[in-house]
Amino acid sequence: TQLLEQSPQFLSIQEGENLTVYCNSSSVFSSLQWYRQEPGEGPVLLVTVVTGGEVKKLKRLTFQFGDARKDSSLHITAAQPGDTGLYLCAGISISSGSARQLTFGSGTQLTVLP
Amino acid sequence: DAGVTQSPTHLIKTRGQHVTLRCSPISGHKSVSWYQQVLGQGPQFIFQYYEKEERGRGNFPDRFSARQFPNYSSELNVNALLLGDSALYLCASSRDYEQYFGPGTRLTVT
Numbered sequence: 739t740q741l742l743e744q745s746p747q748f749l750s751i752q753e754g755e756n757l758t759v760y761c762n763s764s765s766v767f768s769s770l771q772w773y774r775q776e777p778g779e780g781p782v783l784l785v786t787v788v789t790g791g792e793v794k795k796l797k798r799l800t801f802q803f804g805d806a807r808k809d810s811s812l813h814i815t816a817a818q819p820g821d822t823g824l825y826l827c828a829g830i831s832i833s834s835g836s837a838r839q840l841t842f843g844s845g846t847q848l849t850v851l852p
Numbered sequence: 853d854a855g856v857t858q859s860p861t862h863l864i865k866t867r868g869q870h871v872t873l874r875c876s877p878i879s880g881h882k883s884v885s886w887y888q889q890v891l892g893q894g895p896q897f898i899f900q901y902y903e904k905e906e907r908g909r910g911n912f913p914d915r916f917s918a919r920q921f922p923n924y925s926s927e928l929n930v931n932a933l934l935l936g937d938s939a940l941y942l943c944a945s946s947r948d949y950e951q952y953f954g955p956g957t958r959l960t961v962t
Contacts, residue, residue, distance in 0.1 A: 742894075744894075769949070773953075778955065779955050779956075780856070780942050780944070780953030780954050780955050780956050781895065781942075781953050782953070783950060783951070783952070786949075786950065826894050826895075828894075830949060838900075838946075838949045839897050839900065839908050839910075840885075840887075840895075840897060840951065841897065842887075842894030842895045842896070843894050844892075844893050844894050845893070845894045
């Protein structure tokens with residue numbers, strides 16, 4: 739069974755601070771995605787990283803895929819209250835039935851205080 | 853275009869009962885996946901269907917079943933409900949490997 743561990747589980751910071759969320763696995767994934775989920779809603783895709791060592795930037799968010807494609811990080815610069823939410827990483831693997839299966843981490847609940 | 857829709861939004865059932873959850877994918881998406889998200893955890897993969905055929909199954913008991921219809925909508929059925937089945941059930945549709953999630957159905961088993 740492929741597992742993804744996220745840390746920290748909870749994070750509460752002040753507006754303007756920087757933060758990093760980590761996603762680690764003992765398994766290799768073909769690609770990895772980061773989602774953000776707000777209460778009462780489904781997860782919304784932020785980014786997909788495919789190549790080992792890849793770095794993608796989305797405004798104040800920077801995503802990195804580890805060289806061995808087993809780990810990833812999400813760095814937020816100058817966090818804002820609107821960044822509050824549950825951040826989920828998800829590894830993509832191909833099942834025996836050719837399904838692209840997502841394995842989610844347990845999530846990091848981020849609260850940005852004004 | 854409308855996003856993924858799920859019904860009902862909330863549902864309360866008693867242990868031992870059966871439940872059917874419904875999902876309509878984004879127009880043009882032929883693949884539907886179901887996930888269970890227990891409070892405080894990330895979603896767990898239950899099933900994926902593509903063109904009405906099961907393409908993948910997660911580690912869930914046989915009480916869980918699903919099907920996909922010719923219009924690509926899908927149903928998730930759970931029999932003999934247990935208290936531990938209480939969760940948010942998410943449906944996601946996709947055309948390639950980007951999945952788009954619906955708002956979920958909150959199931960409470962008492």
